[in-house]
Amino acid sequence: MSRRLPSEEAHQLWQEYRAGDMYALARIMQSYYADLFHWGMRLHPDREFVKDCIQEIFLNLWKQQGTANVVDNVRAYLLVVLKTRILRDLARQHTTHQASLSDEYAFSVEFAADVQWIEEENEVYQIRKLERVINHLPDRQKELIYLRFYQNLSFEQIADVMHLGRQSVYNLLQKSLTSLRKNWTVSSIAFLFLQLAVYSIRYTVFGG
Template sequence: MKKRLAGMEEKCLWQDYRAGNILALSNIMQSSYKDLFHWGMRLYGEKEFVKDCIQEVFLNLWKQHGTIGEVENVKGYLLMVLKSHMLRELSNKHQMLQASIDDDYTFAVEFSADLRMIEEENEIYQFRTLEKVLNTLPQRQKELIYLRFYQNLSFEEIAAVMNLGRQSAYNLFQKSLNSLRKNWPVLALMSLLFGV
């Protein structure tokens, strides 16, 4: 698995992919696969389904390489495309309308294994407590927190992935933080999320 690409390197590879370079698309896939897989598992916890959807997304991207436009943030775009594809597949799989499934998926927050290997018990306790508090939030708020802090997306990118306006994304973020403040001391939350 390749390391994550820097923004400019991603954009250059995207341009090469659009020009018909399949190796560029392969590099994008290899560098973004881990993030896409984590994202997909948060949306729907069936590994094989998520893996299949990621492959289908990249196959479709290759088919569209001559007609697809430029994107500002490749990772944000891929997260949005994967979510749309998964929801469409789930809709087909369960013969439901897309509108009835958009806000009906489950989204769980779970920190990666490297965070679980923290040796100090106090830090482990704080991360587990934060995980529990985050999982008390409504689905859309958990999704937004995940995109903002785990995927480091801007509010514009989050709005695109979640199909919201920028102001709506910001308002939902503020609502999420207010909910967290009720369940967690503000200073502890700020130190964990922002490293203050």
């Protein structure tokens, strides 16, 4: 599986794609497919549905090469597009409008793919415990933590993905970390999140 592209390289490929280079779009898809799939599975439990959504996104991009948007961060943009596509389906299932679902969709955090890289049993135990504690947080807080520490997005990019203001992202993260501190010290939380960031990169590069 392809490595995760640095944002600068992805931006250059996006420019080449907009100029008509379909190989550049293929490179983007190969690099970010694992990130998009992992993200989609947090929003919808159906693996085949998530795969279909990702394929549909890139098929549409293939058709739109001459009119594709200018984007600042390709990965964040694709995460937003996939989320919108999945929420649209959830909206149809609930026979309501997508906007009314924006704060109601379920979000789950799972690190099953990552612990395969961990050799120390105690580290696996700690990450499993972290997973359980995170999943007791409200869905929006879980989503924020996932985007910040697993997808490694900036606060500005998280704000775009979650349709929040930057200050709201800061406030929500503070609430989340306050809840987590009830179970761990600040240094322990930081260490575990650092591990997850490292393992998420290894998973993206080597596959899972």
